[in-house]
Amino acid sequence: MAVSDTGKPTVHIKPEEKFDFFNDERVRSAFYQIVTACIVGWLAWYLISNTAHNLEVRGMNTGFGFLTATAGFDTDFKLIEYTPGIGTYGRIFLIGCINTLLVSFLAIIGSTVLGFFVGILRLSTNWLVARLALAFVEIIRNTPLLLQIIFWYVGVFAILPRVKNSIDLSAGAEVLILNNRGLYMAWPVPGDLFWMTTTAFIVAAVGVFFLRRWAHKRQDETGRQFPIFTVSVALLVLLPGIVYLVTGSPLDWDIPVLKGFNYRGGFSLPPAFLALLISLVIYHAAHLAESVRAGILSVNKGQTEAALAIGLKPGRVMSLIIIPQAMRAIVPPLISLWMNVVKNSSLAIAIGYSDVVALFMQTALNQAGYAVEIVAMTMAFYMFISLSISGVLNIYNKRVQLVER
Numbered sequence: 001m002a003v004s005d006t007g008k009p010t011v012h013i014k015p016e017e018k019f020d021f022f023n024d025e026r027v028r029s030a031f032y033q034i035v036t037a038c039i040v041g042w043l044a045w046y047l048i049s050n051t052a053h054n055l056e057v058r059g060m061n062t063g064f065g066f067l068t069a070t071a072g073f074d075t076d077f078k079l080i081e082y083t084p085g086i087g088t089y090g091r092i093f094l095i096g097c098i099n100t101l102l103v104s105f106l107a108i109i110g111s112t113v114l115g116f117f118v119g120i121l122r123l124s125t126n127w128l129v130a131r132l133a134l135a136f137v138e139i140i141r142n143t144p145l146l147l148q149i150i151f152w153y154v155g156v157f158a159i160l161p162r163v164k165n166s167i168d169l170s171a172g173a174e175v176l177i178l179n180n181r182g183l184y185m186a187w188p189v190p191g192d193l194f195w196m197t198t199t200a201f202i203v204a205a206v207g208v209f210f211l212r213r214w215a216h217k218r219q220d221e222t223g224r225q226f227p228i229f230t231v232s233v234a235l236l237v238l239l240p241g242i243v244y245l246v247t248g249s250p251l252d253w254d255i256p257v258l259k260g261f262n263y264r265g266g267f268s269l270p271p272a273f274l275a276l277l278i279s280l281v282i283y284h285a286a287h288l289a290e291s292v293r294a295g296i297l298s299v300n301k302g303q304t305e306a307a308l309a310i311g312l313k314p315g316r317v318m319s320l321i322i323i324p325q326a327m328r329a330i331v332p333p334l335i336s337l338w339m340n341v342v343k344n345s346s347l348a349i350a351i352g353y354s355d356v357v358a359l360f361m362q363t364a365l366n367q368a369g370y371a372v373e374i375v376a377m378t379m380a381f382y383m384f385i386s387l388s389i390s391g392v393l394n395i396y397n398k399r400v401q402l403v404e405r
């Protein structure tokens with residue numbers, strides 16, 4: 001409050017601001033959002049109505065009722081029961097999704113492990129090892145994935161020995177057989193009491209989880225380390241093992257046996273699956289290796305020097321100091337890589353592996369029609385898997401990021 005020359009306080013009244021409807025920032029922002037939403041909604045309505053009209057004009061059926069119709073074809077690889085002429089198109093879609101998830105899951109695990117290994121080798125002080133890792137990365141990264149898939153399928157598995165000259169990978173035990181028709185292996189057949197062994201393993205796993213939490217808390221409070229790895233392995237092996245022996249070893253093995261012109265029994269993986277899996281693992285491991293190398297180099301060199309100065313071995317330095325900090329830079333590209341593994345698995349159509357694209361979007365579409373519905377279901381499947389991977393890894397990414405105060 002100001003004071004006048006006469007000593008009396010003067011009050012300054014702020015002039016009232018006039019509300020300008022057309023120049024107000026909040027009004028403009030809301031207006032633009034409403035207009036954009038209307039345009040997007042109109043475009044969606046136009047596309048849907050135009051598609052429905054064109055389908056009606058051409059006499060094409062619409063809807064998802066075809067999923068309960070009988071499919072008249074079979075597939076060479078399936079993990080769930082299916083009978084041609086009895087199974088439905090919905091069952092075919094489920095088989096394709098499971099086959100895609102199987103090869104994608106194994107490829108994600110394999111490429112992640114191999115990618116971390118090669119990425120660490122890229123920084124090796126051994127000149128030969130570092131150059132071999134570099135050659136692997138550059139050759140694989142600069143070769144199209146489709147060509148690699150065809151190479152493994154045509155140039156490797158197609159020229160393997162025939163059934164009668166199969167390669168026994170189990171050194172005479174005949175429980176792991178490889179030939180040009182695929183990989184045959186013994187498969188476990190659990191007995192009636194095997195559920196007790198499974199329960200014991202789950203109990204042991206839960207015990208290991210709480211044991212690790214207690215060991216970390218104990219180390220933070222007292223500084224003393226607990227042999228968590230040794231105890232965890234012993235608990236996971238001994239407890240289920242004792243239960244397994246006490247219950248009379250309730251587990252049999254279905255061993256592949258040569259009958260006629262092929263092996264029967266056990267579990268088999270077709271050449272197309274093996275070629276696709278190996279290609280996905282190698283290709284994405286080469287890309288991940290560079291992300292791992294960049295993540296390790298982003299960690300201050302002083303961290304390594306300080307860890308070595310207090311007596312830690314190089315292996316412990318890498319696992320306890322470097323990798324945990326490097327994960328902040330590795331996880332973001334890792335999210336994209338895992339999603340690319342799932343999406344690139346659709347290239348299986350080139351070699352005939354029965355994934356969701358080859359089995360549902362090609363064979364089922366050619367027989368049943370319903371192109372819009374089948375393509376939409378396939379797209380929704382890949383979108384759901386990609387968003388799930390992104391969501392889970394983003395949660396982990398937030399946990400490993402530095403918290404600024």
